[in-house]
Every structure is written in C-alpha cells, then in structure tokens.
Amino acid sequence: MVRNDAEKLPVSAKEIPQELRGLRMTKQRREVYSVLLRNRDHPNANEIFQRVQKGMPTISLATVYNCLDALVEHGLINQVNFDREPSRFCVNLAPHVHFQDKKTGVIHDVSFKDGCQITDLLDLPRGAEVSELELTIRGFFKGS
Amino acid sequence: MVRNDAEKLPVSAKEIPQELRGLRMTKQRREVYSVLLRNRDHPNANEIFQRVQKGMPTISLATVYNCLDALVEHGLINQVNFDREPSRFCVNLAPHVHFQDKKTGVIHDVSFKDGCQITDLLDLPRGAEVSELELTIRGFFKGS
DNA sequence: CTGATATTTAGAATAATTCTAATTAGTCCT
DNA sequence: AGGACTAATTAGAATTATTCTAAATATCAG
Structure with missing residues (x-):
C-alpha cells in the first residue's frame, strides 16, 4: 500500500532525527532506514540485511525484519509485493x-x-x- | 494478473470438455476447476484441496498445486495475491x-x-x- | 498391446517470515 | 549517577506456503 504524504524526507542518515513520527530511531532502525534512503532500488529484507551488515556487522536478520515492520507501521516506508516474491521496501511516500x-x-x-x-x-x-x-x-x- | 477474455466459461463440471485451451482435462484438473466454478469465493490452494477431497479423497495437495499451475498457465483461471497471504484463485476471466x-x-x-x-x-x-x-x-x- | 510421455502422488526440501526466550539498551525517576 | 521499567535486539528454532524429487500410475500414438 502506498500512502499519500507531503512530509519532507531525510535524504541521508545524518538528517534522521532521534524520533520520527513517534518511532524511536534506534541505531539499527536508523541504519535500515538510511540504507533505504541511499539506494532506492526496492531491495528485499535479505538485501537490506546484507547492506546494513557492512556498517553494522552484528545486526541480525530478525532485527532487520523488526525494523522494517516498525518503519512500515509508522508510515516511513512502504512494503511492495509482486506476486509471491519476497517483499520489497520503498522510501517513496508520494502516491x-x-x-x-x-x-x-x-x-x-x-x-x-x-x-x-x-x-x-x-x-x-x-x-x-x-x-x-x-x-x-x-x-x-x-x-x- | 487478470486477463481480458470474452470466451464463454463452463458453469458446471458437466460442461467441462476433455480439453480446454490445449490443456488436457484430467480427472484432477476437472475437479479443481469445477470446485472453482461452483463457489467463486476466491479460495486458496489449501481450501481448494479440502473441497476437492470431498469428491476425490485420494488427491494430494501437490496435485492441487500442479493443477492450479496448469490452469493458470493456460489462462483458465487467475491467481490473486493480497500482500503475502496465500495465493487465491479466481475463474472470472473478465478484466x-x-x-x-x-x-x-x-x-x-x-x-x-x-x-x-x-x-x-x-x-x-x-x-x-x-x-x-x-x-x-x-x-x-x-x-x- | 507396447513403449513413450504426461500426470499424480507422498513425502522431503526450500525459503521467507515469524516466534521465543534470553540479553542488552534506553528511559525515567529521585 | 543508580535502580527499576520497558522496549529493542539477538540467535536460533519454528512455521508455513510452496516447490521439488522420485516412484507409481495413467494416457496416448502407433
């Protein structure tokens, strides 16, 4: 589902505040979110995991899933499904x-x-x- | 994906011919297809399996998946995906x-x-x- | 009928995702 | 700062829809 949202997005990790839309920006959530901001190619959870691991080698895949859930729940990202392929994620909040x-x-x-x-x-x-x-x-x- | 197709559909099992669009109508395929024709509530593979089992207790779930694949491939039914829920199937071929x-x-x-x-x-x-x-x-x- | 091919079957395997239970981190007092 | 709560992270196990495998069965062409 894609939301209609006029809010300005951070373009890089540095611009991500402590809290966004009531979601506490933990180190892991910030990292996941900034990976999505950096490269907007609609990666899936596993691809995101691999990218985040580069800068944060101890993160777990479960955490990536948790972070993605939280970001989706708070309307910061969208989950995109093509048939039954693994879900992909997208920071574009415009319709x-x-x-x-x-x-x-x-x-x-x-x-x-x-x-x-x-x-x-x-x-x-x-x-x-x-x-x-x-x-x-x-x-x-x-x-x- | 939903196809545009003006062809007249069989409404019951009896009307299903030996072959449809080049697909050989085996007993199992006919049964799966007629379950879909009878009750057009967009069941998933497992629900179809349970319904088919009533009239054909020896059918296997793998066969139901095989039949559904074949029917989709030949454009007799559509596969419908809502997010990551189990796929559902639909005989409505109109757009x-x-x-x-x-x-x-x-x-x-x-x-x-x-x-x-x-x-x-x-x-x-x-x-x-x-x-x-x-x-x-x-x-x-x-x-x- | 006979051999070739396609289909069905049971069960194992796969893969994305979720769950569990234990640990760690963050927040909120005073 | 210290202690108590709560929230988040983690590793690994569990789940679940679906696909694969290999053997058995059915169907077709000659």
Whole structure:
C-alpha cells in the first residue's frame, strides 16, 4: 500500500532525527532506514540485511525484519509485493505504483497524472470505502 | 494478473470438455476447476484441496498445486495475491480487480467503468509496455 | 498391446517470515 | 549517577506456503 504524504524526507542518515513520527530511531532502525534512503532500488529484507551488515556487522536478520515492520507501521516506508516474491521496501511516500521491467527485474516508481483517482475508474461495490490500494505492473520496454 | 477474455466459461463440471485451451482435462484438473466454478469465493490452494477431497479423497495437495499451475498457465483461471497471504484463485476471466472487505475478509470482484484504462492515469516510463497488471484494494463497507 | 510421455502422488526440501526466550539498551525517576 | 521499567535486539528454532524429487500410475500414438 502506498500512502499519500507531503512530509519532507531525510535524504541521508545524518538528517534522521532521534524520533520520527513517534518511532524511536534506534541505531539499527536508523541504519535500515538510511540504507533505504541511499539506494532506492526496492531491495528485499535479505538485501537490506546484507547492506546494513557492512556498517553494522552484528545486526541480525530478525532485527532487520523488526525494523522494517516498525518503519512500515509508522508510515516511513512502504512494503511492495509482486506476486509471491519476497517483499520489497520503498522510501517513496508520494502516491505511486510500481512497474517492473520483466527483462532486468528493475522496478520503477510510477506516479499518477494530475488529478487522477484510480477508484474513479472502478465499479466499486456500494458503500465500499478504500483504505489501502496496491497496483503492480509488469512489462517490457519497447525495443529492448 | 487478470486477463481480458470474452470466451464463454463452463458453469458446471458437466460442461467441462476433455480439453480446454490445449490443456488436457484430467480427472484432477476437472475437479479443481469445477470446485472453482461452483463457489467463486476466491479460495486458496489449501481450501481448494479440502473441497476437492470431498469428491476425490485420494488427491494430494501437490496435485492441487500442479493443477492450479496448469490452469493458470493456460489462462483458465487467475491467481490473486493480497500482500503475502496465500495465493487465491479466481475463474472470472473478465478484466477486473479485487476489493477485500477488511471486516469479513470477503473478496469482491470489481470491474472497470466502460472504456476506462488504468494505464491512462499513469505516468509510465517512456516506452514501457504493460503485460500484466494487478490491482488489489482493501477497505470497509460504510456503516458496518 | 507396447513403449513413450504426461500426470499424480507422498513425502522431503526450500525459503521467507515469524516466534521465543534470553540479553542488552534506553528511559525515567529521585 | 543508580535502580527499576520497558522496549529493542539477538540467535536460533519454528512455521508455513510452496516447490521439488522420485516412484507409481495413467494416457496416448502407433
């Protein structure tokens, strides 16, 4: 699910304060979060674990999962699922969806054209109120 | 991923021919498929297994997975993923997306308003050609 | 019928994630 | 600062959906 959020993001580890949205920024959470800020390629938990280990060799994979959960819970990151692949994580809080290049596996953030609401296109059942929406797209790049 | 497909569906087991879209209809595949036709509540593999077992007590869970794979491969059913929950399966081949009621867990098929293309609303990267698209929505029903 | 191929089966294996219980770190008093 | 609470981290075990393996069975082509 992707949230709509106008708040300014830290761009580097140094800008991450002691506490963010009520979440205590422990050393481990800061490290996980800053790995996501540094390289926005939608890594999965294991990839994040490997990257964090470089600067913090004693961290455990369980902690990475705990940190990711906490960051997701507090709305600092989004969890992205493509089918049943391992979940990926994303710091982009602006409303967007995901396009995966089937050739390279690379995931692109895709934003909405101005003033567009996906739900306007749908025949939602009467009375249905949307609280989470996830759109994932796969495809190729023309002539590649 | 949900396909666009105007072909008429069998409504019951009796109508399922020997072969469908090049897929040999073995006893097990027919049974799995007819369970999906009978009760269109988006069951997962294990639920399908339990239902099929009633009429075919010797079937194995691995076979249910094999049959579901074959049916998906041949475009007879769709696989539906909500986050990291077990995959669910759906015989509705018309273009549609899924809305899950967070209160009851019930999944509703949601169709598009006439002439609407989701991808028209998106700023897709230059040259991107969509081949699969999955949209899942969760929410509540007003006043419930 | 006979051999070739495809499917089914039971059970083991895999892999992402979660859980458990013990340790460590951080916070809040006074 | 010291002591008591609480929260977070850790290693490793457990869980669970799914896939794999190898043997048995069914189906098809000639």
